[in-house]
Amino acid sequence: MSTAMPETIPYDEALNLFEPVFGLEVHVEMGTNSKMFCPCPTAFGGEPNTQVCPVCLGLPGSMPVVNRTAVESTIRIGLALNCTIAEWCRFARKNYFYPDMPKDYQISQYDEPLCSNGYLDVTVATAEGPKVVRVEIERVHMEEDTGKLTHTGGATGRIHGADYSLVDYNRAGIPLIEIVTKPVAGAGHLVADVAKAYVAELRDLMRALEVSDVRMEEGSLRCDVNLSLNKPGSPMGTRSETKNVNSLRSVERAVRSEVERQSALLTAGGRVVQETRHFHEDIGRSTSGRSKEQAEDYRYFPEPDLVPIAPSPAWIDELRATLPELPSAKRSRLEAKWGITPFELATVVNAGALDLVEETIAAGVESAAARKWWTGELLRTANDQGIELADLPVTPAQIARVEALVADGSLNDKLARQVFEGIIAGEGDVDEVIASRGLAVVSDDTSLLAAIDEALLAQPDVADKIRSGKVQAAGAIVGAVMKSTRGQADAAKVRALLLDRLGVTEA
Amino acid sequence: MAVMGADLTRQTAVVLAEAIRTGEATAVGVTQAHLDRIDSVDERVHAFLHVDTEAALDAARNVDAKRSAGEALGPLAGVPLALKDILTMRGVPTTCGSRMLENWRPPYDSSVVERLRAADIVILGKTNMDEFAMGSSTEHSAYGPTRNPWDLERIPGGSGGGSAAALAAFEAPLAIGTDTGGSIRQPAAVTGTVGVKPTYGGVPRYGLVALASSLDQAGPCARTVMDTALLHSVIAGYDPRDSTSINAPVPDVVAAAGKADVRGMRIGIVTELNGEGYQAGVAQRFRESLAILEHLGAEIVEVGCPSFEYALGAYYLILPSEASSNLARFDGMRYGLRVGDDGTHSVEQVMSLTREAGFGAEVKRRIMLGTYALSSGYYDAYYGSAQKVRTLIMRDFASAFESVDVLVSPTAPTTAFKIGEKVDDPLAMYLNDIATIPVNLAGNAAMSLPVGLAPEDGLPVGFQIMAPPMADDRLYLVGAALESALHDKWGHLLIEEVPAL
């Protein structure tokens, strides 16, 4: 390969040349109270190795017991993803040596997953409007998480070359759901958008099912992205598997960067190596990991310490009855109910504000106002603070209170924003912030008239213009009054008082 | 019962418990007598790897205090027991006969130990075994072989040779073994003692260090059928911490042992476990036992189990496969031996060096066999085929039990062989378990009890009884009847003939 060849070809150009096929393996930590096979708690952030017992430490003689809630969650996810639920299935051991694995095997599922053959429809925006793409699901299964290694010393931050490594088994045995898609072909230029939309949809689904709170920053949703390119009409190309893709933005970037890298390689006459690549959030690119061409043999076999799972039809029906309204259905319903376009709803969804807006409307606020607050001012604040909208200390009830005060003229828009600023700063509830900051609209005629007279005196030429019938000049005086009352006046009222004072009527 | 003045170590558990309940003896006295016996003979027998004198005496004192306080005592309260060193006991070394776990003290009790403690049984210590229960002679222990009290030059069977030898040497009246392919029954056979492998799932495995999870089963060992039954009823029963444990009432083994009646029972001789390959004296005592059972009112028939022919082959694929995975955790990272952690070796190197140094040859052999059998490309031919054989063996048993109540065979092909005789010939060693393995593959219950000495070498011969799953009580009906008839014939238990040490 000539050194003059580019290392990448721009995304859109690459997709004019090649057809992409992608697949995603998504691991989600389940939000059960206890671990997959023992009663240890699953809470995040405990002191290292304090949430452990003989079972999750894999001590000799210990035995796993399946967490029933985890099985139920998996079946519910399978049902929500339109999967077939196995009548009978088993756990299997995946054997490999690694210090984060207490038993040197992971209890997982192999050729007998609990759920298989489903699909999830995702919507992506295109120039021609929203487009629905069906992502087929190969399987959904349960497994246990590993411990967490921290490598100290050395340049790479990886186990090779580290001075020493520490291992925290608090995470070992936390229930994981693995959701594997079938290869998705035909997405063309939308491939990165579809991949991202799929993960976003899965995240919303997990939250709606209340099986996981999906905190990506805590690593509770992790993706492996498989991608290959082929010339139109040719068979599927060799795929790479990019691991460690742990945010929505990274899913998109991982797909884009693989499209750009593989297309350059193929265009230059090279070949894609079947390998595992590691994604680096900081640079938005992946680097080559171990080659899969000497694939590890995991020596799977049925886990003899556990009995098969055979969910009865009655149990499955019971679980089906617990399924909430799924995110896609909810979106269609809300578009109709709120009378908004899919694009407007997408703004709400992308802001992570769907539930908040719905609750705010339920609290008596107009749809437009509820959306305006959550996707505008409050979203900006959340983004500035680097937190999720739902984590802002502002409640739908508080928005309803503020809107009521705006409606009766006690607050104006600018003051309302200051109220939220105060709430977020921890100054208390709506009325406490108004009281402590003195945010009431000035409606007392006497003090407003005094402010108007002062403004007229300061700008006699403007006063004359208004008197001579140039009513549009009133804005300057109203502005001056608003300024002198630090925004705490009702501008419409100031204008009316001003015109009345000068004996002018609106044209 | 006049145990005062008699040697407390020669008594059955039933007699000792009764003496403690009535105040004729104290639990401390009984325990001390056994500790003294261990002191005087175990240097030669080497049944124990660890004797917990203080803990045993504490437990005994607790029993005596309960009695003084007028509390009701259980049927085995105060009776000493020898525990195979493969069951965890909080704070007490649990080595599994391996260097790998030389200094490991588990932080938790196994289900079996919890139940023994709850029954006020006094645990004297941990007994020797083939490393990780792989062997039929206890020669594969990293801590040296145990010797057979009938002849110190001979093996006590394995893997639970320590537990069986402790019984035969009168170091304990009760013992716990584990049986994956015969590790309770074959040692019982060659030491003239009684051992039962309960139905798979009958005794919880929680805290039993796994060799082959789908085959392992802990069980009771003693010198009489009734003592064995009493111990069986203490350790059996459902435990939710073992998902494979059976959630159903335990068969009433004590009542069955008390009834000791075979009238009207149909007893099947397994064609494939009879005939060629058995030592003459073993075959002779087996035939005599059948005649006794017939005389007692049982009907003896012959039953074919054609798939048993493939049992040994299937067993030596399934066991190593599961063992290769179960023993992976011994990697030097978290507990036990660690070799090579001197700052110059990588994690992988430390793991390799540890396993190289910590495991003996037989363990390595089976890990390699199992790793190979599970490898991609070989799985279907090896592990997969072995599972099919297993299904066929279950069917053979099921169809046999449609026409008979129990099946019988000699427990082992020979009496105790000499130490060193087969240690370098794994295949000859594996053949010891030819008659015991089918039961483990099928998951049903079996007993070995002594039925005499082989005329040619004067060594004990074991008789195996096999019952359907969860029909463990039938073992005791038949075993107790046969034991009682033999007792009448000899005027004493066979174990009374063991030479003085």
Ligand SMILES: [Zn+2]
């Ligand atoms: Zn745990």
